[in-house]
Structure formats: structure tokens, C-alpha cells
Amino acid sequence: MxxxxxxxxxxxxxxxxxxxxxxxxxxxxxxxxxxxxxxxxxxxxxxxxxxxxxxxxxxxxxxxxxxxxxxxxxxxxxxxxxxxxxxxxxxxxxxxxxxxxxxxxxxxxxxxxxxVEAEPAGVGFQPSGISPNKLGHVAFNCTDTQSTVKFYCDVLGFTVSDWMGDFFAFLRCGPDHHTINLVDGAKSKMHHIAFELRDWTHIRDACDWLAQDRIPLVWGPVRHGIGHNISTYHRNADGQIIELFCELDRVNEELGTYEPRRTHQEFPQKGKTWEDIQLAANMWGSPPPEGFLD
Ligand SMILES: [Fe+2]
Incomplete structure (x- = not known):
């Protein structure tokens, strides 16, 4: 395939x-x-x-x-x-x-x-602004999450890394824990776009940078249980949610396990269905604000 x-x-x-x-x-x-x-x-x-x-x-x-x-x-x-x-x-x-x-x-x-092939721009990283490493993942609300998961696995070759209950799937196409997220929603639309930052101090600097422009966080910082990434969420000029994250789990495909992290609570950490939604969403405690997943 x-x-x-x-x-x-x-x-x-x-x-x-x-x-x-x-x-x-x-x-x-x-x-x-x-x-x-x-x-x-x-x-x-x-x-x-x-x-x-x-x-x-x-x-x-x-x-x-x-x-x-x-x-x-x-x-x-x-x-x-x-x-x-x-x-x-x-x-x-x-x-x-x-x-x-x-x-x-x-x-x-x-x-x-x-x-298969694209021309690189070769522009390198900007010395100002948040300047992320890369685009990490995109999340979509789906009216039929199960069939959309099947589509991404069967047609594009994705693998499910973890499920949150039966309503939120995290799919990978490379070593990063997730590249596409699919979550139940009243209508089909993008939920958020996520950029990888270098580390936790980069997220701190990004939050300070957002504050200078009076752009508030809508959630975070959090430590997700699923993927174990540290994340913040803010809105862009169109009101779309942008996630900034670091420390996302990486998968050893041959072993089917995630690279060991201090934040794991299972050894080895493997893909599963998380039934403890609070832990899956934020190991540090505060749940998403009401309506966040819509
Ligand atoms: Fe995300």
C-alpha cells in the first residue's frame, strides 16, 4: 500500500x-x-x-x-x-x-x-514572531468520525495512535504521534491547526509575544495525556484556533511503542483508547473551556 x-x-x-x-x-x-x-x-x-x-x-x-x-x-x-x-x-x-x-x-x-515533489523556498527561520519549527497537525470536526478515520487509514495509509473515548481520534503518518485529529462535531469543519515549537521556553516566549498584541490564550498551557505534548491555543485573525505545542510523543513503528518519556504513566506507552477523558485532555488539570471542541 x-x-x-x-x-x-x-x-x-x-x-x-x-x-x-x-x-x-x-x-x-x-x-x-x-x-x-x-x-x-x-x-x-x-x-x-x-x-x-x-x-x-x-x-x-x-x-x-x-x-x-x-x-x-x-x-x-x-x-x-x-x-x-x-x-x-x-x-x-x-x-x-x-x-x-x-x-x-x-x-x-x-x-x-x-x-511527491515540491520546490523548497529555502527561506529559513524568521528572527521575529513565534517562528515555529513546522506545521505539526490539523484537527477537524466530523459529523461521522468513525468513517473519516477509516478513510484516512484506508486511502492515505494513516495509523490510529490513540482514541479519546469513541469521539476523538489521533492519527499519524510518520513518527509524530498525530498529524490529523478527527473529533465528533455538529458540522464538518477544521477545528485547529497546530505548529511545533522547539521547547517549553519557546512556548513561554510565544505566550509573551501574543500578550504584547493582546491576543489571549483560549486554553492552556496544558499537558495533554494523549500525545503528552505541552500546548497552548489562541485564535488567528479569522477566529480559527491555532495550537502551539512541544514534546509530542514520537512512535517507534517497529516496536509499536512510544519513545519513553517521564510524563508517561504506562511502560511501555502504547496506543489505546483513553477512558479517563480528564487525564487524556490535560494531565495538569484544567479542562477545555465550554464549547472548545465544537
Ligand atoms: Fe492539536
Whole structure:
């Protein structure tokens, strides 16, 4: 089975392109690598872009870009996707740095853009703003979480790392504990986008940076039980939740165990269904504010 192995970018429609570009450059410390009319591309440093913005009527997530392993035959992957009865499209202009992308919709209404090769921007890290390491994961509310989990596992090759009860799944496509999160919701939409920071002191500095612009945290700092990451959550100019995290569990795929951490309470720590929702959400105590998961 051909599997994606990396998340590279998330694409958004936004009613206020200027305000979103300002948030992702000035606050988040991404680099504006390209702006073409109503589209803007912002990079965390390693890839051509990490966030793609397109001016439009509503604030929503358009697409998520996933890379396939080097040398993957995209034609063969397209056949694999089509074998599930999924309609696909090939585009040469989906993103400015990708000359051959396979595009299809997941069963939750988000476009998946899969590709093998992309041109790097080579912009490096910004000396100001939060300046994250990378895009870590994207979380979606789903009206049918179980079938969306099946879609990501069967069509894109994801593995479930952990479940919170039967309503919140954490899926990986590489060594990081989760790359896509899927949680029950009244309607299908993106819930949050998460960026990896270097360590806990980087999160502290990021919170101070947000405070200078009077951007409050909506939750955190927390120590999640699932994934064991330290996280904070704030909103961008469109009101979408941005998570900043560090110390996320990493998975030894051959052993099926998570790399040992002081924060673990089981040895070895393995994927499971967490029934203690409070512990799964925040080992340090404070639960998410009311309505946070909606
Ligand atoms: Fe998250």
C-alpha cells in the first residue's frame, strides 16, 4: 500500500487576506514567500509554504497537502485512491511549487492534495514572531468520525495512535504521534491547526509575544495525556484556533511503542483508547473551556 508520510501545508479561504497575512507573518513568524493577487503563501522555513491563503467569502480550510515518499509513482497512487471509488483530479497549478498534484476530497469535505515533489523556498527561520519549527497537525470536526478515520487509514495509509473515548481520534503518518485529529462535531469543519515549537521556553516566549498584541490564550498551557505534548491555543485573525505545542510523543513503528518519556504513566506507552477523558485532555488539570471542541 502506498502511504503519505508527511503533512506539508494547509490551504485556507479567508475574507480578510490582509489580516491573516499579518497574523501569520508578524505574530506567527512565517515568511511571506509569494503573493499573487488574492493568494498568499507563507513558509515556516523548510517548505515552499506551510500556509496558503486565498481571498474568498468565508473563513474555512480548503485543503491539506500531504507528501508521498520520494520516488513514489503518483499514477499508481491515483489508481489506489480510485480503487476506493473516489473521484480524483490531477493538477499542475494546485500550488506554485508543485507541478503534479493528485487532488481528491475526503469524506468530511476537505480536499486532500497529494504529491511527491515540491520546490523548497529555502527561506529559513524568521528572527521575529513565534517562528515555529513546522506545521505539526490539523484537527477537524466530523459529523461521522468513525468513517473519516477509516478513510484516512484506508486511502492515505494513516495509523490510529490513540482514541479519546469513541469521539476523538489521533492519527499519524510518520513518527509524530498525530498529524490529523478527527473529533465528533455538529458540522464538518477544521477545528485547529497546530505548529511545533522547539521547547517549553519557546512556548513561554510565544505566550509573551501574543500578550504584547493582546491576543489571549483560549486554553492552556496544558499537558495533554494523549500525545503528552505541552500546548497552548489562541485564535488567528479569522477566529480559527491555532495550537502551539512541544514534546509530542514520537512512535517507534517497529516496536509499536512510544519513545519513553517521564510524563508517561504506562511502560511501555502504547496506543489505546483513553477512558479517563480528564487525564487524556490535560494531565495538569484544567479542562477545555465550554464549547472548545465544537
Ligand atoms: Fe492539536
Amino acid at each position: 502506498i502511504k503519505v508520510n508527511r503533512i506539508v501545508y494547509t490551504a485556507f479561504e479567508t475574507p480578510d487576506l490582509e489580516a491573516q497575512v499579518e497574523h501569520y507573518t508578524k505574530i506567527m513568524g512565517l515568511t511571506l514567500v509569494e503573493q499573487d493577487g488574492d493568494a498568499a503563501y507563507l513558509s515556516a522555513g523548510g517548505d515552499h509554504h506551510t500556509v496558503a491563503l486565498r481571498k474568498g467569502g468565508e473563513a474555512r480550510c480548503d485543503a491539506v497537502g500531504f507528501q508521498l515518499p520520494p520516488g513514489t509513482d503518483l499514477d499508481a497512487y491515483e489508481k489506489q485512491v480510485q480503487a476506493h471509488g473516489i473521484k480524483t483530479e490531477r493538477r499542475t497549478d494546485a500550488q506554485p511549487d508543485i507541478k503534479d498534484a493528485l487532488i481528491f476530497s475526503d469524506n468530511n469535505g476537505t480536499n486532500v492534495e497529494a504529491f
